[in-house]
Amino acid sequence: MADLVKLTIDGKPVQAPPGTLVIDAAKTAGMEIPAFCYYEGLTLQAACRMCLVEVEKMPKLMTACTLPVAEGMVVRTETPEVAAARKYMLEFLLTNHPLDCPVCDKGGECELQDMTFRYGVGESRYTEEKVHTPEKQYSPVVFFDAPRCILCYRCVRICNEGLGVGALGVVYRGVGSEIAPNKGDHLECDECGACIDICPVGALTSGIYRYKTRPWEMTHVATICAHCADGCRTTLGTRNNQIIRGNNRDRSGVNGEFLCIKGRYAFDFYDHPERLQAPLMRVDGKLEEVSWARALEAVAQKFNGTLAAGGSFGVIGSNHTTNEENYYLQKFAREVLKTNNIDHHRTGDVAALLDALSGKEAALATAADLYQRKAILILGADLALEHPLLSFQARANYRHHQAHLYAVTPGPVREDKYSVVSIRVGGPAAKVGGDLGVIPGRDVGAVTTGPGAAPVGGPGVVPNPNAGAPSAPGPRWAPVTGPGIATGDPSGFCHPHNVEAGPGDYFAALEHLRERLKAEPELVIVFDDSFKGQDIKRLVEYADSLGIPVKYICLVDYSNSRGALDMALTPEFLPGYQPSGQPGMRVDEMLAAKLDVLWVVGANPCKAPGAGDRGPGFVVVQDMFLTETAKLADVVLPAACAYEKNGTVTNVTGEVQRLKCAVGAMGAKPDLEIMGFIAREMGVAAALGPWLPDLVLEEIRATVRGYDVPAPALAFGAAQTRPVNGRPSSETRPELVRSEHNGLFDSGTLGRYSRVLNSVLEKRLSR
């Protein structure tokens, strides 16, 4: 580590690494220098002038937000001149501020309010008229009140730099400067709301939260987002047993300040009017509300009766129930119901990756790795839409560390704007696997004998800036080879001029990519379901042949897809990927077979039209809504949603995090409790053990390979599961792996019941 620079701030000796800004050095030393425009991780602005400090030997006050520390520097942050500068800066700011704090959503959390209280003048000398402009609605979630805006440009920067969307800009100049949305009068963007949370004042407000309550009237519960597999921490503000807002105010968890529209706003499925609030039972062919006692009794009787008669069971689990629920469910199936017919909808072939990594140490990447590693190869997925956090991490890595990004995808992706190489593969996502898979075999010469003659790749899209563009949706200058690192800009578009010329032949382009990758010091490979089974094996061989350290992320879809695999909601394995050695049916087989009992927990396998033929057997469904599958059931047990229960989930990168109950469920119960009650009703509870989440977790930590995570890590943040590479190989059934490729505005069943997701314009614009 480089030597620390020594300086003094307000007479206190301070040490900081070279390059540290004075504002950060002061903060580390426990001294606060006020600032509006400075925001860690975003570009410097030096616009608000709140951070002016006195520095010895400098003729003028200096902005601490742009001044790097220097040896022997003497900084003073509390001199009369500095105090005056702050005071008058606030006076300037308030000249055109409406001072409508009593009705402003930001009241109580407003940085301008706090600063005025601490540093401001008592009374304004401003007597001129203020400019009034009406508030504008940019989208269902974003409202803008221009007079309150202090032009710190945080919103513009988070949108441009952080999200790579560039939906907000600044128009006009001088006192007329105004934040403007990309579509003139409205926004078309990710609708993530980051601009709202980052706004220090109440200029940008949330359509979901505005005028509902005051920050101090809410209880704040930090839990994990129920939607995609990235596992962002979201803090739910609740009042009167209602969720009023979501954000990540303390920047904890794997996501720091990041949240997408789902994490921030799409909690609203929880109080959808169609939420099931009482158990349903089929009476005379129709589902009718019954008491919990009656429903549980009916289920237990049926289960016991079937067991006694030696009947057949099938169990379908979920990729958004908790680890504890999944663990308990498979134990229930295997030990009580004596069946290995247990499965769930698999969205990524994690097992095949673990197999292929046999004998390798620590080869799975975490969300943090995407921010730290020097190079990232994205295969197949449109990361920005399907895994917003991972995309955010990679982008931040590019901005802060000039990481090299590579993207081989079927369609244009956000990363093209700053990737070193982007290659468009023709056809469906699965082709990515095939095309790249050919490379390790070094058969390339044989397959590139003529354009389009490739047996594996088929006629690939030629990687030049204009190829594929006319037919592709989106701007006609969509690049196919990335601009390289020099001019890449996370916001804006790429112009063909800015795009580095790549080889004109498709396979030559893949070769070119391989050469570039070989020159990298290290790599993280992120791949989606276009790689499964043998393709993954070949991918790992390909990566091995690069001769550099490689880590992997196998993308999966829902909030606990990874946990469903780890907890063995599959016939092939026992928890921790131990081969089960038993035959067992998969989802499709269970649906097709005439099983005596089908028990579906939190899944909707009969969603597809036509899958709706109810077998003769007895169907039990636990769900939040009357899904297509629930409609076929004999008994429907209303389940609590993720925000109504405790437990843990494991995200796409294998990090275990805690769900914390934010609100009580009305009539519904957590799936774990439902299963426990069924067990009790059946008289088998003792065999399964207590159904308290913490106790089940203890059992998981003690018995499931990879889950012996330290308890304190789990208490405060994310605990990385240990990789469980290497074991006797077993068949993984890659053909069952199918990702939904949910974009930003879809999220399976939950997404269907989220009013926010359905309200935004982009939902209709997206595929």
Add this chain to the structure above:
Amino acid sequence: MTFSPQLEARFEKLLKSYPPGRQRSALVPMLLYAQDEVGSMTDELIDEVAQRVGVTPLQVNEVLSYYSMLHRKPMGKYHVQICTNISCLLNDGDKLWEHACKRLGIGNKEVTPDGQVSLEEVECMGACSWAPAIQVNYDFHHFITPEKLDQLLDSLTKKQ
């Protein structure tokens, strides 16, 4: 969007004037030249220029709204710009401005009903030693008096 061959040639020359990857540099001059031909910054023009230099329409908007010579609304065929800044003011530039407003019956950045003449009160335009000065489109006119302004306006409206 199609432009005249002259403008196309200008664009081509501009785009070649900057280092590789820096085509955005052409943005400000391109907008100004395009405005001369199209009349104002139309949505269509913004989209077209955005594509040509490789930025988003929002980015074009951010830029064009910054520069005072770029207008979203069309100005008159003769855009009369009167400087009232300090050196002109000291030579009665403000009186000239008032005179022009009265005579044309329009105010700042307004156009006569026939679309012929528009007025703008501008900041110093680098004609301080020949004050008061005005610009009609890009042509400078120096040492202007109300009488000279009348003559000039007469000749413009006659020229059609």
Add this chain to the structure above:
Amino acid sequence: MLYNEPSPLETKVLSRRFGAPNSASIDTYLADQGYQAFRKAAGMKPEEIIEQVKISNLRGRGGAGFPTGMKWSFVPRTSPKPKYIVVNGDESEPGTCKDRVLIENDPHQLIEGVLIAGLAVDAHAGYVYIRGEYRYLIEVMEKAIGEAYAKGWLGKNIQGTGFDFDLYAHSGAGAYECGEESALLESLEGKRGIPRIRPPFPAVVGAFQCPTVLNNVETYCAVPAIIRDGGAAFAALGVPKAGGTKMTCLTGNINKPGVYELRLGFPVAQMIEEVGGGIPRGRRLKAMIPGGSSCPVLTAKECEGATMDYDSMSARKTMLGSGGVIVMDDQTCMVKALMRIIRFYAHESCGWCIPCREGTTWLRKILVRFHEGGGTRSDIDLIGDIGKNMLGRTFCPLGDAAAMPTISFVEKFREEFEDHLAGKPCPYEHADHGIEVLSLSR
């Protein structure tokens, strides 16, 4: 073309070809010493060129007066990045109109200056940024550049020296702030004209993130003479600490307004009385702004004994600035003058930083109200105070440019502000109609 009669008191170095037939053409230029300095410089080492510029005591003519030779020496000549020469022809400071005549009359002198700067820092491309209003100068410049290419004074292997240089004219589109060097670079890159955070300065990170020499038009125009006749000869034209001549724009209430080339150190009184032919209508001098509207104003008394150079002006707590001299006669309403100046800065503030954006607008509102007769006594102090609260605390010097006149007007002409308290109309207003009712100091 010339807009004013030359004065016999001028020292014609940069303007020597002004008024010659076809003065802008390359033939005229070549016939009168044109491009000889480039040839000479091509035979010199880069350090020698910079040394001569240092010896010449040339200080930047754009307003800040930074020593040019020193600025050039900051360019990391051995950096692997390309280097650029950028010419600041944005000329927007009220009272200034000299770059315009320099380009219009003698564009090749500018090109030659740029080429020499290119030799000095190993740059091979340059941009002349010209304000959008000067459209005709873009054409003049492009024509001259075309001629220079045609005759081998631009392009590859210029005149067999092995030196390559490409030059382009680039138009602004109406923004004073784009005269500020880093805002100019942003504008040149197709962005809003918002200044950059400095350091790094353009010499190290300038155009396209590469080392860049950025100077005013007049600064480059002085370079051929410096190389041709030697730095010492140029230095001798001026005063000890600042060499050469200054293109001086006489504007405002003056009989013979115009752009005159005067040696640095020229007496202010002589400049007004003899070069400028005195003040019209027999009036007397009330005040003068020496270098564009951003400089603190001088009273008639303060002008006594002053000379047009950096030191004399800084001794009077003002600046030589850009050479835009604004002369105000005894019937000028100083409140109105300040109001108009502040209207300008409020209009031109880029809006980036709080004190400039809000301060200029607040000042504008107060001053407009005040001049219209709606002022109060406490406003007078407030005006000065707002200026002081902006001074030195803004993101770029535009805030100072608004603060300095504000503070000096209120300080030096406080009684005029007090006179306005008596009510409407402005007590000085009728004087503008040329009716000599008031004769203040006579």
